[in-house]
Amino acid sequence: MRLRTAATALVAATLTPFALTAPAAHAAAPAAPYDFNGDGRADLAIGAPGATVAGKAKAGAVSVVYSGTGGPRTSTRTLLTQNTAGVPGSAEADDAFGTSVASADLDRDGYADLIVGAPGEDTSNDTNDGVATIVWGSASGLSGARTVNNFAHSSHDRYGLSLTAGDFDADGHPDIAVGATGSTMLTFVPGPITRSGPWHGGTSQGMGAYLGSYGVPYLSSGDVTGEGFDALVTHGHRNGGGSFSDLLDGRISNSGDWASYLPPGYVSAVGDIDGDGHGDIAVGNDREPSADFLGVLGGQVTIVYGGPDGRDKDRPEVVLTQNTAGVPGASEAGDRFGSGVALGDVNGDGYADLAVGAAGENGGAGAVTVLYGTASGLTTDGSKSYTQNTAGVPGGSEKGDLFGTRVVLTDHTGDGRADLSVSAPGENSGDGSVWSLRGAASGLTTTGAISFGPATAGVSTAGSPRFGTALGG
Secondary structure (H helix, E strand, O other): OOOEOOOOOEEEEOOOOOOOOOOOOOOOOOOOOOOOOOOOOOOEEEEEOOOOEOOEOOOEEEEEEEEEOOEEEEEEEEEEOOOOOOOOOOOOOOOOEOOEEEEEOOOOOOOOEEEEEEOOOOEOOEOOOEEEEEEOOOOOOOOOEEEOOOOOHHHEEEEEEEEEEEOOOOOOOOEEEEEEEEOOOEEEEOOOOOOOOOOOOEEEEOOOOEOOOOOOOEEEEEOOOOOOOOEEEEEEEEOOOOEEEEEEOOOOOOOOOOEEEEOOOOEEEEEOOOOOOOOEEEEEEOOOOOOOOOOOOOOEEEEEOEEOOEEOOOOOOEEEOOOOOOOOOOOOOOOOEEEEEEEEOOOOOOOOEEEEEEOOHHHHOEEEEEEEEEOOEEEEEEEEEEOOOOOOOOOOOOOOOOEOOEEEEEOOOOOOOOEEEEEEOOHHHHOEEEEEEEOOOOOOEEEEEEEEOOOOOOOOOOOOOOEOOEEEO
């Protein structure tokens, strides 16, 4: 990866093992992320950080909806809060459990595990210290939990503000990256990570020009170089204002030389759009110039193609707006095109396709656009926009729904094609809702599309749970 120098602060800690346990027996292959019961289908994790739990406002919850041949099924689900048996801690007002979610088969037992962030968690000595929790997968779904190591309480707050998981140091074990605010706003918790074994040290990093009070509110990761390890994409605000994004190589021991520039934005996704074996990066910046001097009218998404050194400097970035030829719609103030981005192979042709949320479209009703990957890269040919008014999509578009705030492309049915999940946390005055549409050989279809809200998924509608604020699958 070709790298630029960035001033960083480094805090490292190596922990003394408190227990030694034999590693769990390995399955034939580790589970894919979000396949919590090991059946070959991705399940759906839906964060509702505004959920009321046992009378505690904004304590937060996550509903995990397991998938079958028809996609997510709310009849088979697990509701997780900090009052759930086996989950450390207790539900308290403003904990915001479910602000972020991530997944990997951390203990390599054939079942994916779920990581949940609660950045509002208070400790005895620190308001909004934050916490991240691992909930373990099994043949019967999620149960049992462990708190993620946090060894830098004094130098950051809101631990768990963002999360992602992957093999960042190329040692064959999945690691966890945790975003926070403060002087060390990015923490790496290295693998192997087991249910009761020792932690293996870790590092907490300052992020140079990143604004500490804003922190790192979004993370994504994927294999950009094609070498079998995961690069990390970080997002924040620069000290002088405006959004900031970087591609980090966790193999670099010199923390000042591991970052390469990415286009500014607030969300991202990694997937192989052109099928060349290198993950490509989609960066969404949904802000207007009045809110971010690096934003554009209506919002934009920038595609950065990957290569053996990280970003491929020989290929130009591709900038997409609703004024781009072939993209449905037109760029208008407040559209928020790029509020959510996802990459996955919808039609099963071997190329990752792109879903873009535009949560502000039509007065905040929201929309999602799907564009397709090819051997030569992303194309606008055949792209299509979906709203709650699209034939076959349940519901109806209303101002303030924020349909497209988060989008996920992953295979919920086990047919080898990615399905589209969409959240609208503003639906029904802040209750929130989620939709799931099927992938098909001809592209995304609304046939068999489903939607469900918090009550159906076991989340209380007291207050404004904002079901779908975080979405993973």
